[in-house]
Amino acid sequence: MGGILRSVNRVLLGLAGLLLLALGLAVLVAGFDLPRHLNFALPADWPWTATDDVLLTDAERTRWRSESWWWPAVIAALSLLVILLLWWLLSQLRRRRLREVLVETGDGEGALLRGSALEKVLEAEAAGLPGVDRAAVRLTGRRTAPQAVMGLRLEPHAAPGPVLGRLTEEALEHARSSAALEQIPAEVQLRTVKHRPERAL
Incomplete structure (x- = not known):
């Protein structure tokens, strides 16, 4: 069981790292205007293509604000995320028992x-x-x-x-x-x- 948990832990950490790396590279490509400086084109559905692009537009940020379920859902999701991250952190800090x-x-x-x-x-x-x-x-x-x-x-x-x-x-x-x-x-x-x-x- 411990080996399975360690494998799952490594896979999840790897996927999270790859996702964050891809997101960071995508932002840097647009932020430094690399397509223009290095003469290459980005795909048509690329989310950020110019230096003044933002992660979320005003329309995307305020789209659901008028809905009554929006803020409770955001707070619940963020609370669950914090709890999961704290649980993961404590599980990493806890020394595993030697079998x-x-x-x-x-x-x-x-x-x-x-x-x-x-x-x-x-x-x-x-x-x-x-x-x-x-x-x-x-x-x-x-x-x-x-x-x-x-x-x-x-x-x-x-x-x-x-x-x-x-x-x-x-x-x-x-x-x-x-x-x-x-x-x-x-x-x-x-x-x-x-x-x-x-x-x-």
Whole structure:
């Protein structure tokens, strides 16, 4: 599914880029009056042929203004476009979850380990550390160089320094050695459990 989405994303980006490039070139051809300077003729239905041509004429801009549906339709279309663009931007910024990790077997070959399996092992070991109430792990990066994004919820009186030390020396080191990796860089986000104060009667 992820491969299909990436392919669709690339196709849509390519089509959008080609459309914008064609539109920009069409405007530049008319804006710099290239047909006259370079002695070539544009097709009869070419939208812009002179330097004083505009993208939209006054008649085209005001054609539907008197219709009651015009402005609601424009606002709805622009709102939908903004929402889609924001969704696309956020999807590009979000780091994709790693599905597989390549484990070297030592004989010149390798085996594929499910990323979710390594995530669960890291979560279980991190959650078992003293001072950690809950752990969540997401693997990103490449299958030959995975990276861990970890969220730890600490107990109210836990010290972050010792927890991070044991996380590095135990959980991450065990995962690195078991997967025969040189390193597993980790980004750790810490939160503290907040208990509601009890009312004394």
